[in-house]
Amino acid sequence: MKATKTRWVKFLGTAGARFVMIRQLRSSAGIWYHLDGFNLLVDPGPGTLVRCASSRPKLDPSSLSAILLSHIHLDHSNDINVMIEAMTNGGFNPRGILFAPPEALDGETRVVLPYLRQAVRQIFPLTPGTQFPLTEKWTLHIPPFRHRHPVETYGYLLTSPAITIGHITDTAFFPDLLEGYKNATILIINVVRLKGDQDAERGIQHLNLEDARTLIREIRPRRAILTHFGMTMLKAHPWEVAAQLTQELGVEVIAANDGMTVDLSAE
Ligand SMILES: [Zn+2]
Numbered sequence: 001m002k003a004t005k006t007r008w009v010k011f012l013g014t015a016g017a018r019f020v021m022i023r024q025l026r027s028s029a030g031i032w033y034h035l036d037g038f039n040l041l042v043d044p045g046p047g048t049l050v051r052c053a054s055s056r057p058k059l060d061p062s063s064l065s066a067i068l069l070s071h072i073h074l075d076h077s078n079d080i081n082v083m084i085e086a087m088t089n090g091g092f093n094p095r096g097i098l099f100a101p102p103e104a105l106d107g108e109t110r111v112v113l114p115y116l117r118q119a120v121r122q123i124f125p126l127t128p129g130t131q132f133p134l135t136e137k138w139t140l141h142i143p144p145f146r147h148r149h150p151v152e153t154y155g156y157l158l159t160s161p162a163i164t165i166g167h168i169t170d171t172a173f174f175p176d177l178l179e180g181y182k183n184a185t186i187l188i189i190n191v192v193r194l195k196g197d198q199d200a201e202r203g204i205q206h207l208n209l210e211d212a213r214t215l216i217r218e219i220r221p222r223r224a225i226l227t228h229f230g231m232t233m234l235k236a237h238p239w240e241v242a243a244q245l246t247q248e249l250g251v252e253v254i255a256a257n258d259g260m261t262v263d264l265s266a267e
Contacts, residue, residue, distance in 0.1 A: 007264040009033050009165070009188075009225075010059070011256040012051040016192040016228030017206065021075040025234060027051055027258040028075050030083075031188075031227075032059055033165075035158065038135050041067045042156075042167070044079035049086060055259065061086030066097040066134065068126075069111075070169040071153035072104045077111045080104075084116045091119035098123045099132070099140065101152040109151070126154045137161065143180030147171035149205045157184060163267045168215065170228070172205035178218045186264065187221035190228035194236050206230070209241060217249050222267065227256035 012029030015021045021028040028045035032052075041048070041064055052059040064087040069077055080100075087096045102125040103109040105117075117123060124132055129144035137160045147153040149170045155177075158165040166184025168177060170192070181187065192206035207215075216224045224245075229238055238255030245253040254262070 005034070005263050005265045006036050007034065007163075007267070008261050009186075009264060010055070010261045011225075011227055011258065012048060012055070012059075013045060014227045014229055014256045014258055014260075015045070015075065016190060016233070017230040018075060019231050020229060020234060021046060025231075026229060028078070029258075030076075030079070031167075033158065035138050035160070036135065038065045038138060039063050040065060040134070040158075041083060043068070043070055043076040043169070044083045045075045046078040048079035049082050051259075052086075062089055062093075064096055066099065068140070068156065069098075069100040069104050070155065071101060071147075071149060071151050072109060072111045073151060073170070076170075077104065080111055081113050081116055084112070084119055088119040091116060094119050095121050097121060097132075099126055101126050101154060103152045128154075134158075143176075145176050145180060148174055150203060155181070157181065159183070163264060165264075166219075166221070168207070170206060173207055173211035173214070177215060181215070182219055184219060185222045185267065186262075187216065187219055187224045189215060189224065189226055191226045191233055191238075192228055192230040194232035194241075209233070209236075213245060213249070216245065216251055216253060220251060222252070223262075224251055224253045225256055225262065226253065229255075 013027035015026035015028040029048040029051035030044040031042040033040040141157040166181040167188040193208040242255040
């Protein structure tokens with residue numbers, strides 16, 4: 001008999017930053033978690049709805065329990081409205097939870113359409129250090145700091161008695177990340193750049209491979225998963241980079257592919 005997977009994460013897309021997204025060198029769809037029956041979608045970039053429909057097996061957006069947006073940049077937020085519609089049966093069946101930075105919800109910077117707000121059962125603005133119980137087993141934790149990125153950006157931890165999934169979304173490196181994500185047993189890192197270059201001066205504020213190495217070496221999760229690749233990372237072959245890090249650090253490091261599912265049931 002085939003064992004059923006009770007916990008998994010599926011990377012619908014692994015594109016990072018604008019050029020890989022615009023040219024669709026990798027899909028820019030989001031990340032779908034299945035956490036013991038709780039379905040959570042994170043950062044629905046362009047193509048998320050399409051990728052749900054073309055996934056094998058299909059992912060049904062009306063089975064989503066929640067959507068989390070880390071920040072308003074287009075490669076993360078483009079499909080937020082259509083996914084809210086899909087989660088709520090065209091807005092006719094109000095349900096689900098939306099987690100998003102305050103600036104995604106209100107004011108000039110908002111990306112969630114006002115008329116869709118009532119379709120969602122609950123909306124929680126993300127703020128540093130908050131936590132939200134998702135189910136009896138699972139809790140969403142926001143580290144006690146904003147990420148360093150040009151817009152209001154948060155990473156998150158999904159904790160359960162068995163595992164803690166940490167996702168370091170878009171950010172420049174800063175030492176608080178080591179403390180904030182230290183409990184992650186599964187660590188997902190958005191590694192956009194191969195090298196630092198003049199990123200800081202240009203205000204791009206993304207992690208590079210050296211930053212990812214530091215994070216994995218210091219946090220020492222059971223497994224690290226790299227995703228959200230920009231052009232320089234793609235050219236360096238993320239799977240080779242991951243194999244090298246595995247050997248060097250003695251931690252299993254995986255490079256995500258479009259459509260890759262990681263089974264977390266046995267963790
Ligand atoms: Zn961004």
